[in-house]
Amino acid sequence: MFELYLGMTLFQTHDNREHLAMMERILGTIPYRMCRKSKTKYFYHGRLDWNEKTQAGAYVREHCKPLIRYMKSNDAEDMELYDIITRMLEYEPSHRMTLDDALDHAYFKRLPPHLRYHEQDKIVTANGSSSRAGSGGSGDK
Known part of the structure; x- marks a missing residue:
């Protein structure tokens, strides 16, 4: 949905560690519990092991911003889209929006029946x- 909205992909990388850094920059800090349970090669003491001073770090810092800042406006339709994307990208799987919830979301209620x-x-x-x-x-x- 994000790509259709802006014409670009949200996470433009194939590197796992860089992808995680982009996620933190765009979606917020990865929950501590998830970091502790994940592969140790990407995390250190429950936090993403990422050096912002590298070339990749500079790229993430300069090209990734909090998700809300990608929205073109703060009108109701854009904010509904922001809400649905945010809920779909929730870190915690049990907190993510279900397909039924997504289909019943106000964003899609705008469509003609x-x-x-x-x-x-x-x-x-x-x-x-x-x-x-x-x-x-x-x-x-």
């Missing part, structure tokens, strides 16, 4: 019969 695919349980045909969406039955158009 006919574009809310997840709410189209049935397609009603012109003659009044109905069939499941995507069932391949005669009611599909």
Whole structure:
């Protein structure tokens, strides 16, 4: 969603340690508990082992900013998008937004009903019969 919104990827790297540094810069500090349970080659004493004085460190510092600062405006639609992206990128898996929660989010409620695919349980045909969406039955158009 972020990439569709801005036309760029949020985490532009293939290096694991740099990716973690970008995540901290954009999403906030990785929770201590997660650091303690992760590979020790990336963490030291429960914190990301990252040198900001390196070339990669300078890149992250200069090109990554808190997620809110990527938003084009603070109007309701952009703030709803920010909310849904933030909740999808939550560090703690049990706190992340579920698919059902995402589909019911205010951001998607702005779509006209006919574009809310997840709410189209049935397609009603012109003659009044109905069939499941995507069932391949005669009611599909």
